[in-house]
Amino acid sequence: MILKIQKHMKKVSLILIVFAIFLSVNVSPLEAGSCEKAVSNCLLDAITSIPLFSRVYLDIGYCVNGWIFCRKYLKD
Amino acid sequence: MKLIKPLFLVSFLVIAIHAHLPFLSGKDIQKILLEEVLSIGSLEDDALFQWVGVISDSDSYIYVTDNMDYSLKKFDDQGNLLKKTGRKGQGPGEFLAPRYLSISNELLYVTDQFKSEIQVFDNNLNYSRSVPISMPVADLKVLSDDEIAVATISTAKAGRIFIFNSKGKIKRELQYSDKKLPLLMDNVNFDFDSHGNLYLVYNYQDKIEKFDPEGRKIWTKKLLNIKKIKREKVGQFTLPTKFVYKDIALDSSGNLFILGGSFAKNPSCDVYVLNPEGTRLTAFTLPDSSHCIYIDSNDFLYSRANEGVTLKKFKIKYVYD
Numbered sequence: 001m002i003l004k005i006q007k008h009m010k011k012v013s014l015i016l017i018v019f020a021i022f023l024s025v026n027v028s029p030l031e032a033g034s035c036e037k038a039v040s041n042c043l044l045d046a047i048t049s050i051p052l053f054s055r056v057y058l059d060i061g062y063c064v065n066g067w068i069f070c071r072k073y074l075k076d
Numbered sequence: 077m078k079l080i081k082p083l084f085l086v087s088f089l090v091i092a093i094h095a096h097l098p099f100l101s102g103k104d105i106q107k108i109l110l111e112e113v114l115s116i117g118s119l120e121d122d123a124l125f126q127w128v129g130v131i132s133d134s135d136s137y138i139y140v141t142d143n144m145d146y147s148l149k150k151f152d153d154q155g156n157l158l159k160k161t162g163r164k165g166q167g168p169g170e171f172l173a174p175r176y177l178s179i180s181n182e183l184l185y186v187t188d189q190f191k192s193e194i195q196v197f198d199n200n201l202n203y204s205r206s207v208p209i210s211m212p213v214a215d216l217k218v219l220s221d222d223e224i225a226v227a228t229i230s231t232a233k234a235g236r237i238f239i240f241n242s243k244g245k246i247k248r249e250l251q252y253s254d255k256k257l258p259l260l261m262d263n264v265n266f267d268f269d270s271h272g273n274l275y276l277v278y279n280y281q282d283k284i285e286k287f288d289p290e291g292r293k294i295w296t297k298k299l300l301n302i303k304k305i306k307r308e309k310v311g312q313f314t315l316p317t318k319f320v321y322k323d324i325a326l327d328s329s330g331n332l333f334i335l336g337g338s339f340a341k342n343p344s345c346d347v348y349v350l351n352p353e354g355t356r357l358t359a360f361t362l363p364d365s366s367h368c369i370y371i372d373s374n375d376f377l378y379s380r381a382n383e384g385v386t387l388k389k390f391k392i393k394y395v396y397d
Contacts, residue, residue: 040311058192058211061229065212066189067310068229068263068279069175072322073128073367073384
């Protein structure tokens with residue numbers, strides 16, 4: 001059972017690392033706005049904190065919430 | 077001397093009837109004018125750097141969260157800074173990004189963008205306790221110290237307002253949407269009236285809704301006739317980027333004040349006014365763009381100016397038919 005969980009964790013970690021790399025090389029289109037830049041950095045931070053990967057979905061939620069606030073604060 | 081008492085009573089009645097005449101005769105609001113009564117903070121001083129949340133108490137003290145100052149500030153009704161609390165940090169009474177405010181029984185509830193808790197302060201800004209909230213808070217309204225209503229961003233449990241108790245446990249959920257929509261499409265700002273009815277404005281849909289205290293939908297309205305909201309790629313997500321409605325506030329008569337977003341004629345400035353039945357009464361334009369509006373119990377409206385450096389307070393003047 002423990003072996004199974006360890007295998008599963010390795011898989012999830014690998015997926016997250018690949019996703020993080022994918023995000024990091026894909027930053028350029030986001031530089032149009034400061035909110036997009038901020039959310040991009042936030043998502044990267046969330047996804048690269050692998051030891052706490054159980055929190056990743058929650059952290060993504062916080063990042064997106066921050067992005068909404070940023071856009072809301074702007075006039076348009 | 078004998079006449080004084082009845083005369084006093086008659087004049088009191090005349091004044092009272094006159095003051096409430098528009099309501100008694102069923103007249104509708106035709107127009108709303110704003111009279112600026114207070115301005116806090118300017119480009120020349122450091123009273124406010126980038127305020128986000130505002131609330132006032134029964135003694136007309138004004139409380140403001142200042143994002144760039146990592147603080148919660150208390151002003152008197154003349155705009156004098158009485159006290160400030162908080163600094164950058166993760167500890168009790170500290171902030172990473174202070175956001176929304178709500179008040180109940182003279183206790184202030186303050187959310188933080190990056191903290192999974194709501195911090196509670198007394199009206200002298202002393203830290204009291206924290207309520208753990210295990211989800212990002214998009215909007216907040218404290219109904220009582222044991223009923224904290226929160227709108228959140230959740231893919232698993234979207235379309236709900238969660239009511240937490242004082243310990244941070246979910247007491248009940250008000251489900252306003254059961255459709256599986258793309259991410260953020262059912263994001264809302266909300267308010268409750270004094271009868272417990274829930275009013276929602278959707279941030280990314282042309283939709284305003286009213287629910288009764290049992291969660292039954294009473295009406296749905298749209299004001300701007302927007303059919304489709306464009307979604308754009310943001311990082312790895314496809315998200316709606318233009319706000320339809322930014323905020324909602326209720327006045328003391330239960331009228332709805334709705335701040336328009338990008339699709340308004342004057343983005344982030346136009347405010348639409350509806351009666352509690354959802355009939356559009358009028359609209360007016362704020363002098364400066366704002367991310368939110370707040371109306372206190374004496375019908376003063378608060379909004380933003382100078383991109384967050386200034387807080388404006390206006391007396392709402394109702395013009396009837």
